[in-house]
Amino acid sequence: MADTTREPILEVRNLVKHFPLTQGIVFRRQVGAVRAVDDISFTLYPGETLGIVGESGCGKSTVAKLLMNLERATSGEVLYKGEDISKLSGRALKAVRRNIQMVFQDPYTSLNPRMTVGDIIGEPFDIHPEAAPKGDKQARVRELLDVVGLNPEYINRYPHQFSGGQRQRIGIARGLALNPEIIICDEPVSALDVSVQAQVINLMEKLQDEFGLSYLFIAHDLSIVRHISDRVGVMYLGKMVEIGSDAAIYDHPTHPYTQALLSAVPLPDPDAREGRERIILTGDVPSPANPPSGCRFRTRCWKAEERCAEEMPLLAVPQRYAGADTAVAHDSACHFAEEKQHVAHA
Amino acid sequence: MTDDRLLEVRDLEVEFTTRDGVVRALNGVSYGVDAGETLAVLGESGSGKSVTAQAIMGILDMPPGRITGGEILFQGRDLLGLGAEERRKIRGPKMAMIFQDALSSLNPVLSVGFQLGEMFRVHRGASRKEAKERAVELMERVRIPAARQRVNDYPHEFSGGMRQRIMIAMALALEPDLIIADEPTTALDVTVQAQVMDLLADLQREYRMGLILITHDLGVVADTADRIAVMYAGRIVENAPVKELYAAPAHPYTKGLLDSIPRLDQKGGQLYAISGLPPNLLHVPDGCPFHPRCPRARDRCRTDLPPLYAVSERAAGGAADATAEAAEAAAADAAHDDIARVPEVGERSSACHYWKETVDDARRA
Numbered sequence: 119m120a121d122t123t124r125e126p127i128l129e130v131r132n133l134v135k136h137f138p139l140t141q142g143i144v145f146r147r148q149v150g151a152v153r154a155v156d157d158i159s160f161t162l163y164p165g166e167t168l169g170i171v172g173e174s175g176c177g178k179s180t181v182a183k184l185l186m187n188l189e190r191a192t193s194g195e196v197l198y199k200g201e202d203i204s205k206l207s208g209r210a211l212k213a214v215r216r217n218i219q220m221v222f223q224d225p226y227t228s229l230n231p232r233m234t235v236g237d238i239i240g241e242p243f244d245i246h247p248e249a250a251p252k253g254d255k256q257a258r259v260r261e262l263l264d265v266v267g268l269n270p271e272y273i274n275r276y277p278h279q280f281s282g283g284q285r286q287r288i289g290i291a292r293g294l295a296l297n298p299e300i301i302i303c304d305e306p307v308s309a310l311d312v313s314v315q316a317q318v319i320n321l322m323e324k325l326q327d328e329f330g331l332s333y334l335f336i337a338h339d340l341s342i343v344r345h346i347s348d349r350v351g352v353m354y355l356g357k358m359v360e361i362g363s364d365a366a367i368y369d370h371p372t373h374p375y376t377q378a379l380l381s382a383v384p385l386p387d388p389d390a391r392e393g394r395e396r397i398i399l400t401g402d403v404p405s406p407a408n409p410p411s412g413c414r415f416r417t418r419c420w421k422a423e424e425r426c427a428e429e430m431p432l433l434a435v436p437q438r439y440a441g442a443d444t445a446v447a448h449d450s451a452c453h454f455a456e457e458k459q460h461v462a463h464a
Numbered sequence: 465m466t467d468d469r470l471l472e473v474r475d476l477e478v479e480f481t482t483r484d485g486v487v488r489a490l491n492g493v494s495y496g497v498d499a500g501e502t503l504a505v506l507g508e509s510g511s512g513k514s515v516t517a518q519a520i521m522g523i524l525d526m527p528p529g530r531i532t533g534g535e536i537l538f539q540g541r542d543l544l545g546l547g548a549e550e551r552r553k554i555r556g557p558k559m560a561m562i563f564q565d566a567l568s569s570l571n572p573v574l575s576v577g578f579q580l581g582e583m584f585r586v587h588r589g590a591s592r593k594e595a596k597e598r599a600v601e602l603m604e605r606v607r608i609p610a611a612r613q614r615v616n617d618y619p620h621e622f623s624g625g626m627r628q629r630i631m632i633a634m635a636l637a638l639e640p641d642l643i644i645a646d647e648p649t650t651a652l653d654v655t656v657q658a659q660v661m662d663l664l665a666d667l668q669r670e671y672r673m674g675l676i677l678i679t680h681d682l683g684v685v686a687d688t689a690d691r692i693a694v695m696y697a698g699r700i701v702e703n704a705p706v707k708e709l710y711a712a713p714a715h716p717y718t719k720g721l722l723d724s725i726p727r728l729d730q731k732g733g734q735l736y737a738i739s740g741l742p743p744n745l746l747h748v749p750d751g752c753p754f755h756p757r758c759p760r761a762r763d764r765c766r767t768d769l770p771p772l773y774a775v776s777e778r779a780a781g782g783a784a785d786a787t788a789e790a791a792e793a794a795a796a797d798a799a800h801d802d803i804a805r806v807p808e809v810g811e812r813s814s815a816c817h818y819w820k821e822t823v824d825d826a827r828r829a
Contacts, residue, residue: 173653173654173655173656174624174653281741281742283741284741311508311509311680311742312508312680312682312721312724313508313720313721313724313737313738313742314737314741315724316724316726316735316736316737316738317737317738317739319726319735320734320735320737323734338653338654340654341725341726342726344726344731345726345731345735364731378655379654379655382654382655382657382658383654383683384657384658384661384681384683384684384686384687384688385683385686385687386682386683386685386686386710386722386725387686387710388686388687388689388706388707388710389707389710390686391686391687396658398655398658398659398662399655399658399659400659401609402623402625402626402656403623
């Protein structure tokens with residue numbers, strides 16, 4: 119369970135990533151920017167799972183890349199145990215990366231087809247020799263295979279000899295190799311079959327208990343995120359629109375986008391079909407290169423008023439719930455944040 | 465069987481010849497769809513759900529594929545006996561298909577208006593101008609805003625949800641009696657998925673079309689389907705009306721799928737997971753193909769391939785108050801069922817020797 123009284127292990131402050139849009143070949147002029155991530159802040163505590171949900175294009179994968187320093191942030195800070203890692207490079211960056219590892223979405227493309235499983239899982243030791251086990255590296259790799267529920271005899275096989283779920287286990291074993299403190303999981307189960315998803319989720323929970331890992335769990339499947347997360351953040355068009363405990367987000371959402379998102383999830387219960395009210399949003403997500411003024415959700419929001427176009431709502435506890443000691447009182451970036459009754463959801 | 469029966473697939477068998485040997489993708493699949501009804505075909509990758517759809521549409525790649533047995537009755541006619549030209553006349557005006565990935569299913573170098581109009585030009589002999597006019601109407605019908613301005617746009621200029629609407633428009637163009645939707649919303653976000661499924665349901669009601677919805681999403685199925693056929697390793701393992709299936713699944717595989725959905729009361733605990741992996745179709749296990757993963761597997765499952773048993777309320781049901789005597793009678797029934805009762809296509813059925821226990825356990829829970 120998360121221990122929120124402790125120091126956060128990872129703190130993200132006002133993180134921004136703009137991808138420049140350029141024109142011309144020789145003299146490249148910047149004509150605009152895709153605002154993939156625009157001023158996002160959140161914290162991750164030791165042993166906690168923070169889920170991040172949102173639709174495609176909302177910037178959740180960019181957040182993952184920024185935390186891994188695979189992309190350079192335009193501005194903002196990523197504090198790992200109080201130290202800003204977003205501007206590190208060279209040896210210092212490498213040292214930090216030992217403690218932050220990643221599990222990727224697609225187990226078919228994230229494993230090198232020409233390397234054996236042993237090489238793939240052992241590669242982190244070549245990059246970080248100081249973390250490599252003394253003596254027999256193979257033994258450690260076998261141990262890792264065993265930890266993720268694969269037969270240690272498979273060490274000399276190639277990725278194509280495994281099914282999707284098994285490959286994802288290999289990816290997880292590689293992530294675990296260096297005993298990291300944080301694992302960033304970008305849609306770790308969305309490429310897997312339904313019956314295999316549950317196996318991988320169970321494995322991830324088991325590993326968290328065993329090694330005291332902190333997860334940043336990025337996914338679009340809301341029911342899986344609820345199952346695994348202690349806290350959940352909802353992103354829309356590069357902004358965090360609502361963040362809080364899993365009960366706060368799923369049972370007491372106050373942001374209209376979260377409410378619409380939850381109501382759109384089809385329930386695996388045919389009896390609920392008739393009774394429930396669904397909010398069907400109109401239109402598509404606007405382009406992040408030219409986001410709407412004020413609140414970014416206002417173009418699709420049924421509550422939008424003039425104020426929403428002029429004033430950007432801040433991510434804070436809504437005034438009407440300020441001081442309330444319930445799950446309703448959590449951060450929500452809406453001028454008219456209000457709990458909606460009867461939002462049926464997963 | 466009803467007079468409304470639009471499509472009936474009987475004991476369909478399909479094989480693929482591959483380098484590693486012959487893969488039996490379908491081993492006797494049977495299902496039926498009535499007019500105005502939605503049949504959901506549920507299964508994991510490799511279970512044969514898409515192959516069945518392709519065989520019905522007549523777009524199966526042959527070779528390497530080969531239909532080795534069975535029949536596909538569409539409005540009373542066996543499609544497998546028809547020639548290529550006759551099949552072509554059915555595809556479009558009578559049945560149409562919506563594919564999963566709209567971007568790769570549309571031609572990137574032709575405008576969407578041209579591609580939509582193609583249906584009218586080819587099948588109805590419309591002129592180019594007429595066809596474009598009809599394309600605009602279609603785009604309006606699937607609620608694409610500013611259809612007249614966008615009719616000459618290319619597929620890449622539309623968002624994912626809009627592209628899927630164009631696919632739906634194309635399938636609807638000639639107002640077919642049957643639509644096969646192969647994972648129509650898998651590539652879409654939930655809010656867009658809700659829009660698209662809503663639209664599909666409206667149009668289906670309007671035209672009273674039969675709809676075969678191929679999916680692996682148990683939520684979408686619960687929301688839209690009337691009946692469900694669950695596939696595993698090239699067979700139908702369970703066939704049931706949607707509410708009965710969710711209330712009390714009669715096959716351990718269906719039960720496993722339903723149990724592996726994360727539920728609120730399991731928060732923090734273990735998710736139920738079906739152990740093992742889906743079988744390799746080159747080496748399907750003997751007996752029941754699900755037995756290596758099945759918690760109920762017994763000796764008989766390892767040797768006898770279970771046929772589809774008719775699941776009747778009479779034999780199952782009332783388990784809670786069953787006396788020893790009634791249980792005995794039920795057992796006798798079961799023995800009787802084993803030999804005598806072959807379920808009709810579309811009747812509730814389960815391909816498990818021990819379906820009765822499975823249903824009763826589910827009811828008790």
